[in-house]
Amino acid sequence: MKVMETPGGYELYKEKDCIGRCTLRKIPQGAVLEELTISPEWRRRGYGSYLLKEALRRNGGYEKNRESFFTAPLPADRGELAFWAKFGFSEQGGRLERRRRPDLTAVQLVQDFLRCRLCGPKLCIDATCGNGGDTLFLCNLTGPGGHVLGMDIQPEAIASTRARLEKAGIQPERYTLVCDGHQNLLDYVRPGCADAVLFNFGWLPGADHGVFSTAATTLPALEAALEALRPGGVLTAILYSGKTIGSEEKQAVLEYLRALPLEKYTVLVCEFANWADTAPLPCILIKR
Numbered sequence: 001m002k003v004m005e006t007p008g009g010y011e012l013y014k015e016k017d018c019i020g021r022c023t024l025r026k027i028p029q030g031a032v033l034e035e036l037t038i039s040p041e042w043r044r045r046g047y048g049s050y051l052l053k054e055a056l057r058r059n060g061g062y063e064k065n066r067e068s069f070f071t072a073p074l075p076a077d078r079g080e081l082a083f084w085a086k087f088g089f090s091e092q093g094g095r096l097e098r099r100r101r102p103d104l105t106a107v108q109l110v111q112d113f114l115r116c117r118l119c120g121p122k123l124c125i126d127a128t129c130g131n132g133g134d135t136l137f138l139c140n141l142t143g144p145g146g147h148v149l150g151m152d153i154q155p156e157a158i159a160s161t162r163a164r165l166e167k168a169g170i171q172p173e174r175y176t177l178v179c180d181g182h183q184n185l186l187d188y189v190r191p192g193c194a195d196a197v198l199f200n201f202g203w204l205p206g207a208d209h210g211v212f213s214t215a216a217t218t219l220p221a222l223e224a225a226l227e228a229l230r231p232g233g234v235l236t237a238i239l240y241s242g243k244t245i246g247s248e249e250k251q252a253v254l255e256y257l258r259a260l261p262l263e264k265y266t267v268l269v270c271e272f273a274n275w276a277d278t279a280p281l282p283c284i285l286i287k288r
Contacts, residue, residue: 001047003054010058012038012051020047022055030098031059033072052087056098065102072096106280107200109270110236111137113284114196117234121195125228126150127182127221128200132161135177138198139170148175149189151182183220189228197225199237201249215252222256226265226287235285242278250281257283264288 002013012020020038024031033055038048055061060068074095075081081091089096102108111134122145124138129152138148152158158179165175178188182199201218225235239254241247257267268284 001050003051005058009034010051010055012047012054014042014047020051022051024055024059026059027069030061030068030070031055033070036072048083049086056087061098061100065105065108067102068098068100070098072098106238106270106272106282107133109282110198110238110284114198114234114236115141117286118195120145122146123189123194124148125185125189125194125197125225127185127197127225128152129157129161129177130200131157132164134198134200135161135175136164136168136170138196139165139168139175141196142174144171144174146174150175150177151180151185151188153179153181155179181217181221183217183224185221185224185228191227192230194225194228194230195233197228197233197235199225199235201237201239201253215249218249218253219256222253226285229287231287233287235287237283237285239281239283240278253283257285260285 004011004013009021009023011018012022019042020036022036023034025034036048036052036055038051056070059070060066061070070089072084072089072095074091075084084090084096088098088100090098118141121142124142124146126135126138126148129135129150132150135148135150142148150158150161152161158177162177166172176188180187185197199218199221222235222237229235237253237257239250241250254269257269260267265288266286270282270284272279272281
């Protein structure tokens with residue numbers, strides 16, 4: 001089987017024969033499905049499911065970090081509603097609709113918190129650039145009048161972050177990228193001037209998983225970050241554990257955060273209660 005894209009949608013081929021068509025109109029968040037047909041002799045064999053799934057997939061319907069929206073006409077045969085329901089469609093206002101919102105992740109949680117907490121931040125720090133996702137978020141959060149410092153000890157992380165910011169059209173004067181350990185953060189910013197410092201520990205996605213952060217440098221980096229924060233500033237840290245990296249860093253950071261004096265800091269450990277013990281653990285700290 002093969003699905004071919006056409007100017008008006010998709011066609012499903014079995015060998016050389018076209019056995020199904022999906023006509024649609026693309027929209028920014030998904031598509032308006034106008035018709036889905038399978039040749040009568042090939043119906044009830046799973047080909048309709050295959051074609052619809054491909055149409056959804058190719059238009060962002062299964063992307064975890066993207067909100068999507070699809071519509072389709074109500075089928076003439078009400079018995080077909082069960083087929084559409086398998087793919088998340090339900091009857092709404094005389095048509096079928098499928099809405100999918102991004103799954104809540106540890107990264108999304110801390111970004112949402114920062115977006116709500118900070119108003120017009122001037123200096124934000126991504127202490128673990130990785131592939132630049134948090135750095136780009138901070139650039140958008142600070143806006144034209146702010147500045148973002150990004151740090152990572154791996155040159156490939158700095159290169160990946162720079163490429164991501166350039167692709168997004170972020171002007172180079174709005175950020176500084178430094179290839180250095182985050183424990184040296186105070187070599188690049190003055191104490192008490194940062195609105196936010198982000199840490200996403202672990203390893204660089206897509207790189208050597210044998211290289212990852214450890215408590216030996218993480219704890220000094222957290223101390224430096226607290227000194228860099230202004231009163232009212234926010235530090236976020238996402239902690240990891242697992243077979244490769246163990247749990248030493250995670251436990252050391254939790255002990256450190258829980259020992260901080262209440263009169264100086266508010267510390268939140270945002271556990272996802274029904275996730276696995278090795279799931280990412282977001283922590284949020286507010287400096288008083």
